[in-house]
Amino acid sequence: MKTLQSAAQQYQSNENLEAKLMKNFLESMEEDSVKTLVEKIPLSYEVLSKYTSILEECAVEFHHCKHCKGLAACKNKVTGYAYLPHVKENHLEFEYQACKYEQKRLKEESHMQYMKCYEIPKEIRNAKMKDIYTDDENRYEAIKAINHFLKEYPDCKGIYLYGSFGSGKTYLLSALFHEFANRKIKSTIVFWPDYLRDLKNSFTGDKDEFKNKYNAIMKSPLLLIDDIGAENTTAWGRDEIFCPIMQYRMQEKLPTFFTSNLDLKALEQHFSITKEGVDLIKARRIIERIKQMAEPIEMVSQNLRN
Numbered sequence: 001m002k003t004l005q006s007a008a009q010q011y012q013s014n015e016n017l018e019a020k021l022m023k024n025f026l027e028s029m030e031e032d033s034v035k036t037l038v039e040k041i042p043l044s045y046e047v048l049s050k051y052t053s054i055l056e057e058c059a060v061e062f063h064h065c066k067h068c069k070g071l072a073a074c075k076n077k078v079t080g081y082a083y084l085p086h087v088k089e090n091h092l093e094f095e096y097q098a099c100k101y102e103q104k105r106l107k108e109e110s111h112m113q114y115m116k117c118y119e120i121p122k123e124i125r126n127a128k129m130k131d132i133y134t135d136d137e138n139r140y141e142a143i144k145a146i147n148h149f150l151k152e153y154p155d156c157k158g159i160y161l162y163g164s165f166g167s168g169k170t171y172l173l174s175a176l177f178h179e180f181a182n183r184k185i186k187s188t189i190v191f192w193p194d195y196l197r198d199l200k201n202s203f204t205g206d207k208d209e210f211k212n213k214y215n216a217i218m219k220s221p222l223l224l225i226d227d228i229g230a231e232n233t234t235a236w237g238r239d240e241i242f243c244p245i246m247q248y249r250m251q252e253k254l255p256t257f258f259t260s261n262l263d264l265k266a267l268e269q270h271f272s273i274t275k276e277g278v279d280l281i282k283a284r285r286i287i288e289r290i291k292q293m294a295e296p297i298e299m300v301s302q303n304l305r306n
Helices: 004-028 032-038 045-066 100-114 137-152 169-182 192-203 207-218 235-252 264-272 280-293
Strands: 081-088 091-098 115-118 158-163 187-191 222-226 256-260 294-299
Touching: 004 045, 032 045, 045 081, 045 091, 091 100, 100 115, 100 169, 115 169, 115 192, 137 158, 137 169, 137 294, 158 169, 158 264, 169 187, 169 222, 169 256, 187 192, 187 207, 192 207, 192 235, 207 235, 235 280, 256 294, 264 280, 280 294
Parallel strands: 115 187, 158 256, 158 294, 187 222, 222 256
Antiparallel strands: 081 091
């Protein structure tokens, strides 16, 4: 049992500690950044004085945010976030909170969960309708078609967009898919040559991996097959992969889009020749399916990649 003397000494020690804490706290409050932050917290100075050091750290990040002009200029330890206090059940807690610029970025990118992109550059993945280049009249027909699809979905065909290299075909259709992502409609964009190679490599490994990759594009509500005709034609890729995907999507009326440097006549020739020989009938059937599923539109424009 504590003696009266030891109890008195402990009480005096506690009083001295609390006095020191309050003294340090009040000295910190002389800093405008600390004072500005603390005045927003609905707790007594007695409570806040126990957190002086961490409040000083928070005040630095809070001050950075007040004068920040964007994520690129962020001075905080975690870009886009400030370590700040908040009150929960009359207790003070601390956590990283997104700044206004990070909140805006997260909001703008939240729809990306509805877009799956396979081997597609970041610039294309982030394409937006408002950024579409409209000064070239050769692009009008394609822009008109995607606006029509936006209005009439799901009661309209996809688009087979073909034409010159670097004219922005994939960008246009990716921007269209972004609009549907904002509507929470899922879509998939695959760079066809790389997709086929990757799918073939997974075929001899994990069967579930192959099945998931295959079904992901076969059953996607919206699908863009990018750069079809640039792949090496094989009987396997044509007959076992591409044809069943097209047949399923045609039967289920799932909108399908294509980009290519080849018109449909040249694409038919591309599909007719494999190492196994020439098969004009299978190539013709593929083209007929594409015609049923997508409206061919030519876009010959300046190379926007230069």
